[in-house]
Amino acid sequence: MVSIDEVARHAGVSTATVSRALSGRGHVSDATKARVEAAAKTLGYVVSASASSLASGRTRNIGVLVPFLDRWFFSTVLSGIASALMRRGYDITLYSLTADRAERRDVFDTFLRRQRVDGVIAISIEIGEEETEQLMALDLPVIAIGGPNPRLTTLTVDDVAVARLATEHLLALGHREIAHIGASPEFDIDFHIPTHRRQGFEQALADAGIPVKPSLFEPADFTIEGGFRAAKQLLGKPGGRPTAIFAASDEMAIGALLAARELGYRVPEDISVVGIDGHELGEFFRLTTVDQFPRGQGERAADAILAELEKGVAPTHQPGELPYELIVRGSTARLAD
């Protein structure tokens, strides 16, 4: 590997000047800057990350905490983060948080403390009291996406409003018997998003003067399969089926849609279905949804952390400021008289 003094020699300057010219910190005349850049280029010189980090304290590397790598939502947010960060020359190191308690401890105890990153982005993970403490002890910028944590800077969408919007869409189409597929109670304990969505749902009903029937709620696990099972329950019960289903995620909504079909109901003629997320399969299934632009969430988080890092701008995020939008496709329709 070619090192900085070869470049210095080649350009006829000191290593300090090479460093300045290449990093853009401190003044260098345009002429020398050009010479240095040319030398670096012909020699194929790239700054050594560890040497530079050790000397400067900056790593140009962001740590990203993800709960599941193989679930669509998370990997989509991650890809947003990756592209925004890469554009700015930052590396990203990935910390995948499994269910394994010990591994999870390791991430906070050890991995994150190696001084390998300049900041961390946490994607929709519920961070415990002690973990929050450890994150803050890192003394690094931290941006969390989803799952509001009062002690951390958090990017959130207003989940209550999102759920209201979905529900109001159904109400505006004339539906009165609306079922909701949300999280199972265990899931809810340390993850608040599903609760908020349920609240928004109930608020919208209340505002429309419609009583909330517990029999029209069915828990599931945020997968297609879970949504499928829940919808079968909802639609199979004798005595007055719902005319519409609001699922707390697109994957569950797709499951519901498939369940309705399998039972012989037509969507949207017999039953309307709406989800939340903006899932890539939504278009294919003609699913009406409230899109929350997960890629964009990742990009914003990346921008926020870079702003804090490079401009020292402590982000001033209002809770619930992330955008969302109702996308009306073919899975919802007016209630037939």
Added chain:
Amino acid sequence: MVSIDEVARHAGVSTATVSRALSGRGHVSDATKARVEAAAKTLGYVVSASASSLASGRTRNIGVLVPFLDRWFFSTVLSGIASALMRRGYDITLYSLTADRAERRDVFDTFLRRQRVDGVIAISIEIGEEETEQLMALDLPVIAIGGPNPRLTTLTVDDVAVARLATEHLLALGHREIAHIGASPEFDIDFHIPTHRRQGFEQALADAGIPVKPSLFEPADFTIEGGFRAAKQLLGKPGGRPTAIFAASDEMAIGALLAARELGYRVPEDISVVGIDGHELGEFFRLTTVDQFPRGQGERAADAILAELEKGVAPTHQPGELPYELIVRGSTARLAD
């Protein structure tokens, strides 16, 4: 951040001994080792990655090259890599290769050359001549998964055999009119897996004495939607529809299954469908498939690179040694007489 000499002082030894005790390189008496470990623990000491890397030349960090983060197959392989690497205390830094040529160049020119990683794993990316050159110039262990590259150590499954297996399953059930959904020609140009799958399909037919009909091939893009469209074409053509479809991926197979249903065909009574991959949705759709254990592929790649790194074992992989297995579920059945 607490540093190595605090630990040294606390344990009453030199920094050299702390380094040896904690890294396990060089001999330290059990007694001092215990003292050092205790000191490190009570002080909460964690070795600084950059200082350690600079001094030793080892980073304990593996670079992973991924083409798409948000596609199920890749994120699943990635999660396998992540868990195997994390268990061994390695970090992983992620390089997402977009279609953008310039960004892609950057990865090879700059990102990978920062000496931030000890090795690289490339997931199913077709690596060009020049890129291969650059990878080799890194002088680091490189493991590629899929897309055999004669100059790189590559973990592959025998795609021809996998496709034969899927096709032979259909043949054994009595099917003779078997359609294949594969890649569109552009896709094929620099990505050989689909071609191999097609070859396996054709070989199996040939062995059974069945002529290959071009009309029974339909290209698609490896998505559910693509498979859906392709199957509609295949099943909609007047004059003798196929009785079975072999799709080169599970996502396309699921699309095909949905298309068959929408056209009013029953699966598997009227038409059998088989895919390849072992997709998480396979179970839900009762899809017969040839599983190629993507998570396991990631884990193996991680193990291989660690073996090379830590034991200096240059991996001796035979082409096509990754496991695969036919999983018969409910989407295939005997041809009705």
Added chain:
DNA sequence: CTGAAAGCGCTAACAT
């Protein structure tokens, strides 16, 4: 088995 000391390849004062 342990310690002293010389770097690893940069960056950031401090000079000039």
Added chain:
DNA sequence: ATGTTAGCGCTTTCAG
């Protein structure tokens, strides 16, 4: 605007 120099926090000879 540029050069000199002292580290950054470890690891690794080399001695003992």
